Amino acid sequence: MKQRESTDLALYLRLLTYVKPYLRTFLVAVLALAVLALTSPAIAALFKNITEGVFRLSEIDLVTGVVLPIILVFLVAAVSSYISRYALAWVAERLVMDLRVEMFKRLLSLSCATLDRHTAGSLVSRFTFDAAQLKEAATNVITTLGRDTLSIIGLVAWMAYIDWLLTLIALLAGPVILSVLLALRRRLRRLSRRVQDSMADLHHVLNESIAAHRIIKIFAGQAQEGEKFSKTANANRSMSMKFVAASAAGTPAINLITALALGAIVYAAAAHAQAGSISVAEFNSFFAALLMLLSPLRRLARINEDLQKGLTACESVFSFIDQEAEPEGDKVSAAGLTGTIEIRDLGFAYDTESGPVLQDITVTAGPGQMIAIAGPSGGGKTTLVDLIAGFYEITSGEIRLDGRDIRDLPLAALRENIALVSQHVVLFNDTVFNNIAYGSNRDATPDQVREAARLADALEFIEALEDGFDTVIGNDGSRLSGGQRQRIALARALLKDAPILILDEATAALDTESERSIQRSLDSIRQDRTCIVIAHRLSAIEKADHILVMENGRLVEAGTHSQLIAQGGIYTRLYSIPPS
Secondary structure (H helix, E strand, O other): OHHHHHHHHHHHHHHHHOOHHHHHHHHHHHHHHHHHHHHHHHHHHHHHHHHHHHOOOOOOOHHHHHHHHHHHHHHHHHHHHHHHHHHHHHHHHHHHHHHHHHHHHHHHHOOHHHHHOOOHHHHHHHHHHHHHHHHHHHHHHHHHHHHHHHHHHHHHHHHHHHOHHHHHHHHOHHHHHHHHHHHHHHHHHHHHHHHHHHHHHHHHHHHHHHHOHHHHHHOOOHHHHHHHHHHHHHHHHHHHHHHHHHHHOHHHHHHHHHHHHHHHHHHHHHHHHHHOOOOHHHHHHHHHHHHHHHHHHHHHHHHHHHHHHHHHHHHHHHHHHOOOOOOOOOOOOOOOOOOOEEEEEEEEOOOOOOOOOEEEEEEEEOOOOEEEEEOOOOOOHHHHHHHHOOOOOOOEEEEEEOOEEHHHOOHHHHHHOEEEEOOOOOOOOOEHHHHHOOHHHOOOOHHHHHHHHHHOOOHHHHHHOOOHHHOEOOHHHOOOOHHHHHHHHHHHHHHHOOOEEEEEOOOOOOOHHHHHHHHHHHHHHHHHOEEEEEOOOHHHHOOOOEEEEEEOOEEEEEEOHHHHHHHOOHHHHHHHOOOO
């Protein structure tokens, strides 16, 4: 228990470190909360004056002694309440924004292997649901603890000033209430984790269905996906209701304990009144303070709910932020790279449990050469180029770029020397121009972008679009055909003008005429760069300087097109298959 409390405290203190840049605004909120808290005992004290003034138990002027103080106290309460809520909400929103930005930076720095272990739904859930829970913890918990704790201290102090014995009776309920809160604490924390997990599952199913909506329609999978979503949504609802049931039990239990304490106080107060130890005005003020205690006590009882949600969210968010980024090699200089690639005895496995994906791969390629990689699906072709780009860590062997081990190169510098068109084209919901002039290309001139589009055989269709290069292409280029998307991705790679150009099925969606046009462009630009081309359509690689054939993660054949055809092996068999 002590270890858990220590961990919880460390989590919350870490969360509060994000408040430090906004400490001035936070202190304004705390000061306003303190003022707001002091208005509670002030209101209770006014009940004594109200009773004495209304029933003429003492010489009190109603206007100056009762009416004006009431208006003044409530005015101060209103102003301080507004300032504290607005200032705390401002700090909380900044805090959540900073955490989301930090999470996003960490997301971009994670290795592909790490990202492969996360579903898209779980990642989205961390950025949306978990971050929102943090905001509630940062505002509600601080507000309640600050305002209500000070209010309780002030009210109890005023009650003790009137009658310490009655106050002691009221305080006896405290330990009982605390024990109830501690009993609920563990269950709320456990259920909060389950709610978050079920929300991540819900995001995953939703994202998957959105991404696969065409497949769902063509294969009539609506009922199946509907059942899956309903089942996941019901699991989330069930977990949420269990959390509500646990948290809802706290307030009635505390109310019952409070009622018992209230009965004892009324009984004792009656005895004090008969003995003349307490006046009517004092009793009214004491009882008003006692009743005013109920609201902050109930809010403190409910704070456990927000706190446990917030702490669970803290665990999720900080565990994501604390993940290790991609290893950044920086032992050697990356200046002046020409693009000579040497792959020696390369081996790779995604994890220790599964078998090797690549084994004993040895390849050499230099500027001016086009190296093609062919072979059956699942042979490891894409994995090989992923390793060249540093997306995964090499298991055995090495890859050298201009004689330097790529693991010793800064990753940013390595990738600066590589342009890639992957088999899964990724475009952004932006203009055609911005999709081509993306990232390190963003400062390219219109003439440079236009030339890259021409080389990629994309200029004609781009200029035919409604707004030309300024046309917004939709989510992942949804307003374009598959071939048009590939050509924009190819233009983006050509604009980068890197010494290494990797094309992974980059022309698979193109017609024969467009493919030949791009082949002519590649012939003209490959003179000073190393080109690595993966293709299932072998007609696209007939003119390659060297063709590597991979099967089951091994290099099984190598040579030119004519040499491989003469061997009559796997390449010949694949070449004889009619193009789809």
